[in-house]
Amino acid sequence: MGKRHEQLHLGAFIYYAGHHHAGWRHPDSGVEGMFDIDWYRRLARTAERGKFDMIFFADLLYATNVEQAVAGMLEPITLLSALSAATEKIGLTATVSTTYNDPFNVARKFSTLDHISGGRAGWNIVTSQLDIEAHNYGKAKHPEHSLRYEMAHEFVDVVTRLWDSWEDGALVLNRETGQFADGTKVKPVDYKGQWYSTAGPLNVPRSPQGYPVLIQAGSSGPGQEFAASIGEVIFTAQQSLEAAQTFYENVNGKLAGYGRKRGSLKIMPGLSPVLGSTEEEAQRRHRELQELIPHAAITMFLSSLLGVDLSEHSLDDQLPDIPDPVEKFNGMKSRIQLIMNMAREEKLSMLELGRRVLGARGHLQFVGTPEQLADLIERWFESYACDGFNMMAPVLPGGLEEFVDEVVPILQKRGLFREDYTGHTLREHLGLERPAEHHFRLARASHS
């Protein structure tokens, strides 16, 4: 039994046919199934067999560079709804952008998914990243980083109020008197914000979980505050145990300021493992994957990330001096800082840097045996660097199946992870309370 009272949490992050940039090119990838429900059914059932808390779908609102890289995704809420019929217990988490959606539609869709799945929905709240996403929605530019977070905060405020607009038990359904619902328990929202307004009530009654679980992905300053104010899970990129411990302590330290209890926000870094039955085998498998990344993709990726044209540079050189790339970039700011630090501290060539970053896309890369991976997970969890991990299999479905068959049993044997589900809803799997109506509204009011 582990030292911590609780057990760790696991998400199965589904990104294309594997999280590795070139994962789809691996002979074992299921890339042919990327637009086929049977393939996703297999992934979801594998994660449920592994007793994961949730399956977790990324989302990108563009398709570009389709000649050289994997592109396109089924819309995640629609996809998860179909998967709810193929699974019984696992949480169903979709990434949905606040920047390119309307609060009433988002509130309604997640409430619907929560009803349909019997309380298994989670919303990974993002603000999107790129101008090419803006262009698909008739906007000239993607809104600037801090503005996006301000808008997102208001967006989530509106959505949670819509979820609260029907109280539990509002449905009366009295055939005799003709009373459908108790009007005192169904209230307008009458929200007039700076960016969003809605009258309400929502056109769906309160769902099994009250709200879907609110997940926040983004570890910049505004991202951390946002997570501390309304997040119940934070999905973060952390490269070292020490940095993760600091992040864990910082974020947990912010909760009291929002009237929230320590532990009410689960911290789950991404973790991308390449496994082998020996260290050597794992290293070889990792090398094979890294070599599948096209050089042109590395040049293009670093150029676009850093806002400079690197096409005249040799990939064997180190990065040239670039003034303030973090300031310049309007996307995942915390991720870029991390990449720049890595390049400088380890004096990496652009080829090495590119492979490392594209390989795990900025998340923690592990290469080794299942036993060694279990050691890392235990060490991070027991030393309060995280509450669990979002597992980013580099190649799907194989990477997820290996983890479920070879790593989960070790974690279970060590008492770190559940032998079976004990609850029915995603909130129950994560040890999160079902929110009372007006929960977050009061939490924010006490802070301001």
Added chain:
Amino acid sequence: MGKRHEQLHLGAFIYYAGHHHAGWRHPDSGVEGMFDIDWYRRLARTAERGKFDMIFFADLLYATNVEQAVAGMLEPITLLSALSAATEKIGLTATVSTTYNDPFNVARKFSTLDHISGGRAGWNIVTSQLDIEAHNYGKAKHPEHSLRYEMAHEFVDVVTRLWDSWEDGALVLNRETGQFADGTKVKPVDYKGQWYSTAGPLNVPRSPQGYPVLIQAGSSGPGQEFAASIGEVIFTAQQSLEAAQTFYENVNGKLAGYGRKRGSLKIMPGLSPVLGSTEEEAQRRHRELQELIPHAAITMFLSSLLGVDLSEHSLDDQLPDIPDPVEKFNGMKSRIQLIMNMAREEKLSMLELGRRVLGARGHLQFVGTPEQLADLIERWFESYACDGFNMMAPVLPGGLEEFVDEVVPILQKRGLFREDYTGHTLREHLGLERPAEHHFRLARASHS
């Protein structure tokens, strides 16, 4: 065998716990299941057992008056995605408003549903009706009728171009060369319209049906033009065989002007049957239903529909003179005209009018035996008043089950309706061609 070469088409229209205003109050209604996926699974499987072309979900973007009337609906695309897993052949049609959505999101969700269901998706294109819907989306007023149709036309234009932005066969998936897709078959859209713009391409490859089937609901002048230009099914309200024949001829007559073939737009009026083993039993069941409609609901409904306060009038009186209700009202214009005509021609009291309209909500009401209903269907179909019907069971699930068990076999015996599915996609069930890329774009260009 019927005289027409083709067979008729049937949709199962799902509206609350039955299409009748007070249907949910009937002892046999399944109103307790209205937010429960098991209930919808039962409905979908019943319709599939009856070999219906499609199950067809209404949508309303508000919940109001919840004390006195049924309210609230699960979001239909999310719901249909879950139902795709519970069915194999039946078409899955969702109403989605062009006024309160974004084209990129709508294109993507329907494409996803079409992929997930193996080509069974249909989009019932509506422009919504009421200011209270606008208020939920941060807008002060619902746009005016003709503006809404102009916007809808552009909206559908954008969406179909997004569906065309990946040609069939664009996916290459060559692991060796690293070529994911054929870039010459994935094109930007670069649409800059008056109301909508999008860069594209869509982030989902072209779906099994090319496009989901485009259904148009609305029979006003602009609605008919809209249907003739892009619709593949028109869902309409018709009260008499003669009026329906005129409508059928009018709409079919417009197709050539858009470069389209006669028969490429299926005309399906709504039909709301109350069945009984004898005429007397059917009449009694209908009367029981009509009497469940609260008088207050009739006053409120007629007042809101006609834009006057009728609360001081006795329901036993005829409608007072109302200047230009059709002009004043910004909703379903063709439906109001029909109601006004009915009231005047038959000299109905407001109670009679209210019961008639709320009972079938403006659609054709049938009361009689299964054999008589089959006669009506045959008569309308054979005399080119329609290509089939959207069946609006007054009480669900019973009304649908009765129709499947007692009416479908008669239609099959008469050769009017399929004994079993012969195709796999909704297009195949409806006898519609799979559109070539740029199909509608060219069709419209040739017209303008």
